Amino acid sequence: MYLTENDVRGIATYARIGLSDGEVAAMTVDLNNIIESLRPITEYDLEGVEPTFHPIAGLANVMREDAVRPGLAHQDAMAIAPHVESGAYRIPPILGDNGGDR
Amino acid sequence: MRGLAAVLQEWEAVIGLEVHAELTTLNTKMFCSCPVDFGAPPNTHVCPVCLGLPGALPVPNRAAIESIVLAGLATGCEIEKRSxxxxxxxxxxxxxxxxxxTQGPVAFCMRGSLLLEVAGRSSRERSCLDGTLPLPEAYAQEGYCTVVGITRIHLEEDAGKMVHVGGTDGRISGAxxxxxDYNRCGTPLIELVTEPDLRTPEEARLFLQALRQVYLTLGISDCSMEEGSLRCDGNVSLRRRGAAAYGTKTELKNMNSFKNLHDGLAYEICRQAEVLESGGTVAQETRHWEPASKRTISMRVKETADDYRLFPEPDxxxxxxxxxxxxxxxxxxxxLPDAKRARLMKSHGLSYLDACALAADAETTAFFDAAIAASDVASAPAAASASAVAKPVANLLINDVAAYLNTHALTLAQTRLTPAHLAELAGLVAEGTISSSQAKAVFARTAAEGVSPARVVADEGMEQVSDESAIEQVASAILAQFPDKAEEYRAGKTGLLGFFVGQAMKATAGQGNPKLINEAFVRLLEG
Amino acid sequence: MAISVADYRSLSARAIRDGIARADFSACEVAGAALAAIEAIDPRVHAFLEVTSKLAHEAAVRIDALRAKDQPLPALAGVPIGFKDNMNLLGTRTTCASRMLADYASPYTATCVGRSLAAGALPLGKLNMDEFAFGSSTETSCFGRTHNPWDLDRVPGGSSGGSAAAVAAGMATVSLGSDTGGSIRQPASFCGVVGFKPTYGVVSRYGVVAFGSSLDQVGPFGRSVADVATTLDAIAGRDPFDCTSQECATSFSAVLDAGVEGMRVGIIPAYLEAKGVEAEVVVALKGAMDRLERCGARLVEVELPNAKAALSAYYVIGPCEAFSNLSRFDSVRYGYRAPGARDLGDQYEKSRADGFGPEAVRRIMLGSYLLASGVYDTYYYPAQQVRTLITQDYHRAFEQVDALLAPVSPRTAFKFGELADPTAMYLSDIFTIPINIAGNGGMSLPVGRGEASGLPVGVQVIGPQFRDENIFRVAAALERCYPEIERLAPAVEGVEGGEA
Known part of the structure; x- marks a missing residue:
């Protein structure tokens, strides 16, 4: 057992996914099974082994020139949105019971 | 609450800063080719990348990497090749x-420092000078130097902007x-973190000013605290004088001007002292400076917010x-500003304060250097050589030019004034053709109309009388006119010299060379 | 002379282009036949989430105009193509088979899609997939499952199930898919078509909705190695919008006839004895080994000692990258927004809970846990170290051989609902995942039907990083050894109408 239901609630809060109590219970079982299956990772002797974060060996310093290119037309940027007002994306109040501080 | 000076007698404040500067002089954002441009209508400088559309990928701006390396080199950082x-x-x-x-444990720039000079009365705020260095004697100022360590400078992207509707004063709470608006989202941002090496709010203020001057000189940001392109957070803790261990620190936000940075830190130091002196403990928290009510207030902070799930960006x-x-x-x-100031003092014999004033911004320094160069090449008489005009040029720039720009809300580039004008005007003063008070009038016309100073002087018949025999004649005539006053002078009332000079100036319609007049009277009365 | 639906379904990309060039038929007629095939067949297969008749016709008109002016035709001129629905195409929805993006119309086009169209291909539409590519059966699509054209009661594999099924059923000549842990190769194997995952970096990922950024790679499906090579030639190469994309100077079409004389092909003995691998899969693999040897290749036994750790490394790295990549689906700028939220936090939680299906939620949750401070050092960092070991395995192997031959999937296509347990489903990718971890290229090539199941079986040809031409040489030679192989799924035969 790696995670309690309470842990799973905390993870869901961080990932911003609302789960019902029933979903939390089922998710706790699933996650514990999956994490158990990851055990080989924790048992390897990895002393002195460098990590490979990028699969292409030696790839480095990829950059572009500082030149403007046309982006999206304003109306195209707005057309995809669930709710717009005054040319901006409208969202519900940020501070509430569930408010997102940073 | 006790005042800052009293608190700092017993407590030592330990201050570190985090300074964010947007790289506003670049053409494009950090990871996409949208323009870095402020004041455009909302969401008009956006693309799939900075809007975070599904499938979009980042591509870094080479000029942003160059800018941060430039900032690192200018602040004595080691440039980390691998990051x-x-x-x-x-x-x-x-x-x-x-x-x-953003960057991880290794930033492009690590382990740098800035030398901070704290001069004048404000240097007395620091009650313990351990670890500081004296100011160079040439400065002729009370004060000290201190090295402020720079932990790192890293590169990241800025966020967009929000407008909160429906609450009071556009606040987030109650909206x-x-x-x-994502126009600003993705703007390249460099974040500099200092070591906790600052000890007074004044040092913090001076550090931010010095850093701003460095960034302005490098031309990597417009550093406007008003517009938010330069932003500063502080953290501060107190410890008893002489104690080694750090106290609990609070983080201070919303200090969006030099004054707010100073006042916010000063308030927080006094607040912490009061908490500690009344037996309480300082809570580790983020506090918001409210300039209107002159206090800091605690911000609600979620415990989970600290875990940022940081991992290397695979894209x-x-x-x-x-x-x-x-x-x-x-x-x-x-x-850089420090080197510039040192050069101005050494090569041109300027005072510390004059050098500081000229080095404060790149445009002024460049104008000064150009004026000196112009007086070098001009076929001016020996008296108007470069070193002789340095002081008058400096005076003109620091006083007359600054006042003129201020009054008319202009920058040097927006006036019709050229460095050659300034050199000519300073030359006219140095060779005694006009007096400094006449120079002001000449300057006003030159600045407004772009007419050369020599032309103004000729037009208005302002040439000073510098003919020694002519001046001696005037002086003799005045002594003859006031024999009793001459007697009083000879009897010891030397203060009357001013009276005689004034009479002579009146007699020459303000065009007599005051120095020569002075000398003439002294010669006639004492010789 | 027009083209019948039946003729269209069996034509190769090359034959279509040549036919248009010779004026045997027009591109518009090809488009018509392809759309007729979709209309006739797709109700039973459900490979398409959106059919773009108008775009296909417009593209066909442009090709016919070139032909009319006797101008040279590009490589994929008139070739009907379908795109996995995680690829953006302006004027279409990009749903990722998720409720989250059910109505999302992309304002831009992915590089791989744009290059296909620039090469003259006719866009037929968007193809079904597992939601956000999380799955191996296309069952997690929130718009219904896709049926395997060989047996409509079975899955087409996944996550690019729609891309494989559309080609196997003869609706599209070629298609594009994406492969994060086997999502091109496994469905290709299940559907009896050729599917290729190039070396990471050969094809731009720009505009393809990310799952695992360091694992994802786009690749083509076709009914022949040649069609796959032609399509790859059109889409490969450096893209200034993707930092990880690389220059590609090789023409894969040009190496197909080179043969395998003198090539060394590696066999991994442990793979032939691995637990849970069905006998018919082993028989098929051994059959391929024999044929390659007869073609002049030398078989060499090699070891991949760390391959067994690949699965757990994958289920660390994949979910971590997915968690972060899927954070942008927050209902602010686009995508599903749940009604009636009190505040922003509430809206996030409701929208993401309702917008994502259960498998997406599981992977996001797993990634969110694995990246937490403290946990990162236990799983994420070691997983990237294991990645180094796996990569070294391949480096060593490819010092001895020019290509590797391996199974694709331990079994043939399974029935709907047969693998309900998520961990059991994860195991079906054990032979494909290590290639994504190491970043190499791998192709699934059909070698006939399994002797027990009667369903298609593929073998996997793997090459050294950025030597994908080795794979094409081996696969093309092997393909010539199986002239009898059915190119079209018989389960949907007999449905075609007359002339389009």
Missing amino acids: MFYRKNYFYPDMSKNFQT DYSLV LAPYDLSESFIEAVRSRLPE
Whole structure:
């Protein structure tokens, strides 16, 4: 057992996914099974082994020139949105019971 | 609450700063080719990348990497050749991907420092001078120097902007809803973190000013605290004088001017002292400076917010900067404010304060240097050689030019004034053709109309009388006119010299050379 | 002379282009036949989430105009193509088979899609997939499952199930898919078509909705190695919008006839004895080994000692990257927004809970846990170290051989609902995942039907990083050894109408 239901609630809060109590219970079982299956990772002797974060060996310093290119037309940027007002994306109040501080 | 000076007698404040500067002088954003441009209508400088559309990928701006390396070289940092971008994962609606691309444990610039000079009365705020150095004697100022360590400077992307609707004063709390604009989202941002080496709010203020001057000189940011392109957070803790261990620190936000930085820190130091002296403990928290009510208030902070799930950004290649890349950036380093000031004092014999004033911004320094160069090449008489005009040029720039620009809300580039004008005007003063008070009038016309000073002087018949025999004649005539006053002078009332000079100036309609007049009277009365 | 639906379904990309060039038929007629095939067949297969008749016709008109002016035709001129629905195409929805993006119309086009169209291909539409590519059966699509054209009661594999099924059923000549852990190769194997995952970096990922950024790679499906090579030639190469994309100077079409004389092909003995691998899969693999040897290749036994750790490394790295990549789906700028939220946090939680299906939620949750401070050092960092070991395995192997031959999937296509347990489903990718971890290229090539199941079986040809031409040489030679192989799924035969 790696995670309690309470842990799973905390993870869901961080990932911003609302789960019902029933979903939390089922998710706790699933996650514990999956994490158990990851055990080989924790048992390897990895002393002195460098990590490979990028699969292409030696790839480095990829950059572009500082030149403007046309982006999206304003109306195209707005057309995809669930709710717009005054040319901006409208969202519900940020501070509430569930408010997102940073 | 006790005042800052009293608190700092017993407590030592330990202050560190985090300074964010947007690289406003670049053409494009950090990871996409949208323009860096402020004041455009909302969401008009956006693309799939900075809007975080599905499938979009980041591509770093080479000029942003060059800018941060430039900043690192200018602040004595070691340039880390190998580094990576990381993703800092947290949800906030002005950050389109809900992760910020920033750097990890290794930043482009590490372990630098700035030498801070604290001169004048404000230097007395620091009650313990341990670890500081004296100011150079040439400065003729009370004060000290202190080295402020720079932990790192890293590169990241800025967030968008929000407008909160329906609450009071556009505040987030109590708002009915918010509007998000991503024009600023993805603007390149460099964050500099200092060591906790600052000890007074004044040092913090001076550090930020010095850093701003460095960035302005490098031309990497417009550093406007008003517009938010330069932002500063502080953290501060107190310890008893002589104690080694640090106290609990608080983090201070919303100090969006030099004054607010100073006042916010000063308030927080006094608040912490009061808490500690009444037996309480300082809570480790983030506090918001409210300039209107002159206090800091605690911000609600979620415990989970600290875990940013940082991991290397797989969409971006790592960096392995070459020596030649770094050297190419180094070759672009301009003369930095400290070096500039030292040069002005050494080569032109200017005072510390004059040098500070001229070095304060790149445009003024460049104008000064150009004026000196102009007086070198001009076929001016020996008296108007470069060193002789340095002081008058400096005076004109610091006093007359500054006042003129201020009054008319102009920059040097917006006036019709050229460095050659300034050199000519200073030359006219140095060779005694006009007096300094006449110079002011000449300057006003030159600045407004672009007419050369020599032309103004000729037009208005302002040439000073510098003919010694002519002046001696005037002086003799005045002594003859006031024999009793001459007697009084000879009897010891030497203060009357001013009276005689004034009479002579009146007699020459203000065009007599005051220095020569002075000398003439002394010669006649005492000789 | 027009083209019948039946003729269209069996034509190769090359034959279509040549036919248009010779004026045997027009591109518009090809488009008409392809759309007729979709209309006739797709109700039973459900490979398409959106059919773009108008775009296909417009593209066909442009090709016919070139032909009319006797101008040279590009490589994929008139070739009907379908795109996995995680690829953006302006004017279409990009749903990722998720409720989250059910109505999302992309304002831009992915590089791989744009290059296909620039090469003259006719866009037929968007193809079904597992939601956000999380799955191996296309069952997690929130718009209904896709049926395997060989047996409509079975899955087409996944996550690019729609891309494989559309080609196997003869609706599209070629298609594009994406492969994060086997999502091109496994469905290709299940559907009896050729599917290729190039070396990471050969094809731009720009505009393809990310799952695992360091694992994802786009690749083509076709009914022949040649069609796959032609399509790859059109889409490969450096893209200034993707930092990880690389220059590609090789023409894969040009190496197909080179043969395998003198090539060394590696066999991994442990793979032939691995637990849970069905006998018919082993028989098929051994059959391929024999044929390659007869073609002049030398078989060499090699070891991949760390391959067994690949699965756990994958289920660390994949979910971590996915967690972060899927954070942008927050209902602010686009995508599903749940009604009636009190505040922003509430809206996030409701929208993401309702917008994502269960498998997406599981992977996001797993990634969110694995990246937490403290946990990162236990799983994420070691997983990237294991990645180094796996990569070294391949480096060593490819010092001895020019290509590797391996199974694709331990079994043939399974029935709907047969693998309900997520961990059991994860195991079906054990032979494909290590290639994504190491970043190499791998192709699934059909070698006939399994002797027990009667369903298609593929073998996997793997090459060294950025030596994908080795794979094409081996696969093309092997393909010539199986002239009898059915190119079209018989389960949907007999449905075609007359002339389009």
